[in-house]
Amino acid sequence: MDQREFANRRIQHMEMCDITKQFPGVLANNQVCIDVRAGEVLALLGENGAGKSTLMKILYGLYRPDAGEIRINDQTVPLHSPNDAIAQGIGMVHQHFMLVPTLTVVENIVLGLPSSKGIFLDLDVAAKRITELSQKYGLQVDPWAYVWQLSVGEQQRVEILKVLYRGADLLILDEPTAVLTPQEVDELIPTLEEMTRMGHSIIFITHKLREVMAISNKVTVLRNGQVIDTLATADTNQEALARMMVGRELLKEYDKAQVTLGETVLEVKSLCAKDDKGLPALKKVTFEVRAGEILGVAGVSGNGQRELADVIAGLQQATSGQVIIAGKDVTNKLPAYVIDAGMGYIPEDRLHTGTIPSFSISENVILKDNARPPIARGPFLDFEEIARYSKRLVQEFAVKTPTLETQVGNLSGGNIQKLILAREISREPAFLLAAQPTRGLDVGAMEYVHQRLLEQRAAGKGILLVSEELDEIFKLADRIAVIYEGQIMDILSIDQADREHLGLLMAGVTQAAD
Amino acid sequence: MKQSIWGKILILIGAVVGALLVGALLLLIAGANPLVAYRAMLIGPLSSRYGITEALVKATPLLLVGLGIVIAFRSGILNIGGEGQMVIGALAGSACALALPDLPGILLLPMTLLSSFLAGAVWGGIPGWLKARLSVNEILSTIMLNSIALQLVTFMLRGPLIDPQEIAYGTGFPQTAQLPEQSWLPRLIPRTRLHWGFVVALLLAGLVYVFLWRTSLGYRMRAVGAQKEAARYGGIQVENSLVLAMALSGGFAGLAGMVEVLGIHHRLLDGISAGYGFSGIVAALFGQLHPLGTIPAAILFGALTLGADMMQRAVEVPAAIVLTIQGLVVLFVVGSDVLMRRPDFLKRLLGKRMMPIPEETSQEEVPS
Structure with a gap:
């Protein structure tokens, strides 16, 4: 049965060829080529901002590439919207879940799909199919549970089921493990194996090396919008991948200074x-x-x-x-x-407690010191001092930002964390x-x-x-x-x-x- | 990312034009000539000294209420209680002026204004406190307090504070006696109703800007409004900030009520708030919740209100249509907000239409 199912997959081979995408000031993808076959897990590895998400948004029809083409089974396919992508059998599980917490699992899954009963919902039929799917792939979840009752891991299963329910052959998983506990990650791995056995292809976005080694057959490393290399996972190791991803040697062990304990x-x-x-x-x-x-x-x-x-x-x-x-x-x-x-x-x-995303870098730098001299002079804020102080912190902690007035919500996670470190340590x-x-x-x-x-x-x-x-x-x-x-x-x-x-x-x- | 100020103004103008186009249909249905109607509405307020000054007269309470709204909304709490705070402020201020008729104006005027501010602050502070300490929804509590305030003022005007002359003549019209003349806000331009309250409101707009963006306290209040958890983490007392924001917001509304009394009516009467407590919210939103942006927004809405009156007289349509057109303007303006926050939205909207569709596949908007 697996064999037949395997052969029936509409996507036997998907290629993205010479994809280039330019954003104002950034070349997000520069002649990127990747490919994945039925039954394969391709890990897309790269640091934040390496162009992984852009590439996947192009594949899912959310962005249009400036150049390059997408081929499925050796035929060029136009993907202008997620509807096109879904019609071709491509599904995407977003990093941030797109679920309605106050609806049940089955309601979430059929959301936006036509019903077999016209204007009435066919939830029972759908629930049955969901149960079948979840048994087949080992994605245990109660179709009648409300989403708000589910753990993060279960919500992710719902997202995956949603994509499978829509008949996806190729699944894009955008950093699926970022929100999971180690146990939940362990539970996800057999599910992915089951899916590949059934002939699905999976593109797995991540920057965690351990997972690349555990899950993928093949890995493509991206850096600064370019493909550094594509290799079989079996032929490489974590150190080599890390080097490719970061572009330099990483420290294996840190030097810990001898410190006498104080009070x-x-x-x-x-x-x-x-x-x-x-x-x-x-x-x-x-x-x-x-x-x-x-x-x-x-x-x-x-x-x-x-x-x-x-x-x-x-x-x-x-x-x-x-x-x-x-x-x-x-x-x-x-x-x-x-x-x-x-x-x-x-x-x-870090985004909602550590910083105020709609405030500028300078405004976030003074979060804890806004009433203290020299930031404050009497009841007033001293903007010259604030600019000087923020500039110093941004430089000392290598926060990458266009200006000090940039909203913190627009920075990458790493830069937000550097900014918080800067503020907390400098105090x-x-x-x-x-x-x-x-x-x-x-x-x-x-x-x-x-x-x-x-x-x-x-x-x-x-x-x-x-x-x-x-x-x-x-x-x-x-x-x-x-x-x-x-x-x-x-x-x-x-x-x-x-x-x-x-x-x-x-x-x-x-x-x-x- | 950030849109130019001109882009924003263009979007706002577009929203107003869109509302007027839909309104034109209504006017046609009502049997009026939209061109004549809009001519009266748009040109009327600008074509005479009377029109211009009256527009500013109407803008004054809008701006004052709007400033309070800016403070509250920026601090993360919604003040829908402007109406109640206005009349309570006017009540307290009027009582103060009537109680001290012999005080010279230089003392009486500031005292009157101050007492109206404080009374409004208390009336606004109550829902602020309820929200901060007991998590009572401020929208409900402010609206409820509106009703209480209006009833309280009506009671005072029919009983304790009624003009003795009304009793003497047996007419019983619910209003206070005329306030001592030295407490009145002087006219800015003779033989018009424009008074110094407008200048006061302009100065306060500058003051609110400085407060919110240049002081530590203002920074803290904005931080609470932008992200409560982060503000708490940063050592800011969120509860105090909410109460203060509502108190200031109510204070400005209270001041607006008293400025109406001292500048226009010179006595407290029923219906002094005239819906300004609500339309002030619209002015503040239209002004992008910025104190300086609220100035032109208040003037625009003042002119629109006046223009609507003029239109009604010019083409003799029912008042309901005028109100509907005002409502349309509000809807369109609030709706245009999405274009300002997400500039790509407009491009996508237009892009879909203008881009040739290369393949046979139809392109639908994607619900994701």
């Missing part, structure tokens, strides 16, 4: 807090961070990390316990008080909390953020690093605290910690149970 800059004592739903999110959390060290908080997403960070920063109330920053009790104090006590905070949500806090500081960043930007954090450690700041990436924690931390269901399972020094042991702790298994 305790953060003390958390049997801290308890509740989550949005009123359930206990933190249970008697106790630890301390001393000047000159990085304490990594490892754990699977949703185990209390967000609450921990927000309670420390004063953005959320603690129900009991104590937070002491640089000797000052800041428990349940206003955020302004916590900032003054000496806390710098790189929040998890010289005694204690710095970095929550998921490199999530969604490409390797180049990631390395930059890591170096800056290590610099701060060497300068004698205490850093709490909350991260779901074990690699990151291993590279940076001096000690590791593992959090599971709001509890600190154990705190290990980096020399004692090994991945396997940590993995067990992260899953809630303690040594004793072994």
Whole structure:
């Protein structure tokens, strides 16, 4: 059956040839060629701004190329709109989900499609087909569940089902793992394998090397709008790919300066807090961070990390316990008080908490200092000083931007993160909390953020690093605290910690149970 | 990314023209000649000293209310309570002026204006506080407070504050006695109704601009309006900012009410707000929620309001049609906003039509 299905796929071979696309000031794609066959997974690898998304938007009919052509089964096809692309059997799963939270799964999937019952919905028929599809591809989801009830991973399955339901043979997945937890990524991989077995072709956009190696058959590396190389995944390795993607050698290991530990800059004592739903999110959390060290908080997403960070920063109330920053009790104090006590905070949500997207770079730089001299002179803002200060930060932290007046929402993720780093570090806090500081960043930007954090450690700041990436924690931390269901399972020094042991702790298994 | 100011003005003019074209159909149906009607409406206010000054007279409360709206909307809270805040301001100011008839004008006028500002601020601050502390929807609370304010003023005008002469003559018309003359806002041009309130409003527009864009406090309020979570993260007290924004917004509306009293009527009477509390919102939106942009917007709407009156007299159509045309202008202008925020939208809209369709496939707009 697979064989027959395989042969029935309308797209046996898709090629994009010599695609060029020019935007004002940027050559987004320069004579790019890629191709993918039925049953293949092509990984499209590149840093942010390398031209991956533009290329895929061209394939999906959202943009028109200035030059070049798209061929399906050796025939040139015009793709002028997503409708054309869908008609040809191309489907796209966007990075940001396009679902209506207040509708059910089945309603979301049939949205915009004609119904077999004329003006009445044929939801039962559709639900049946969805169930069939989800069984076939291993995409478990209840068709009658409301989308708002679903986890991020489940919502992504709905997006994939939506595309399959429309009969897509070629699926474009735009950074599908950026929003997933490691477990959800593990669940996605067999689904993709199942789809290729059925003859679908998949284009997988990513900048995570590990996933390229795990998922793809073939990889095309893009840099600055150009194809650097296309090779079989089996013939390459992560280091080589990283080099191609970034265009230089990356550091495998960081040099960690020897630092003598100083005073305790953060003390958390049997801290308890509740989550949005009123359930206990933190249970008697106790630890301390001393000047000159990085304490990594490892754990699977949703185990209390967000609450921990927000309670420390004063953005959320603690129900009991104590937070002491640089000797000052800041428990349940206003955020302004916590900032003054000496806390710098790189929040998890960099676009909506860390910055104001509609404000300019300069306006974002002064977010925490707008009433302090020399930024403020009396009640007024000193614009000369603000310009000088912003310019200095942008230069020192290599934020790529056309002007200081550019809206932050128009910057790339990496540059937004650099700007937040610039603001937080330049304020010289005694204690710095970095929550998921490199999530969604490409390797180049990631390395930059890591170096800056290590610099701060060497300068004698205490850093709490909350991260779901074990690699990151291993590279940076001096000690590791593992959090599971709001509890600190154990705190290990980096020399004692090994991945396997940590993995067990992260899953809630303690040594004793072994 | 950013559109030139001329592009924006062009879009706004286009919106007004579009509204007038649709309005022309209505006029035709009503049996009036649209050309004559629009001539009266558009040329009328510009063709005489009376027309120009009256347009500015109507622009004054629009601008004052609009400035308050700019502050509130920029701070992330919607103030639909301009009507109520206007009459409460006018009530407090009038009471103040009537209570202190012997004070010299140099003291009485500022005190009167200040008390109207404070009363409006309290009336606006209440929904602000309810929103900040109890998450009460400010649209509901401001609208409800409108009704309370209007009833309260009606009660005061029929009872405690009624003009003693009205009682003496037994007419009982709901209005206060004339306010002491030294409290009146002087006329700007003799033998017209244009008064110094217009100049005050212009100065305040500059002041609001400086406040919102040049001071720390204004920055904080805009930050709250643009992104609450980030503002909180940055150490800004979001709740206080919301209350302050609503209080200032209400204060400006209160001032608008009193300026109407002191500049035009010289006494408080029913219906002093005349819908300015709502049309001020439109003026502010039309002015791109910018204090300086609100100046021409208020003048334009002042002229349109006057022009509509003139049109009604010129072609003798029912007042409802005039109101409809005003409504159309508002709809088109608010609708044109999408073109300003997304310049590519217009290009795509036009592009689809003008580009030759090369292949046989039909091109439909894509719902994504």
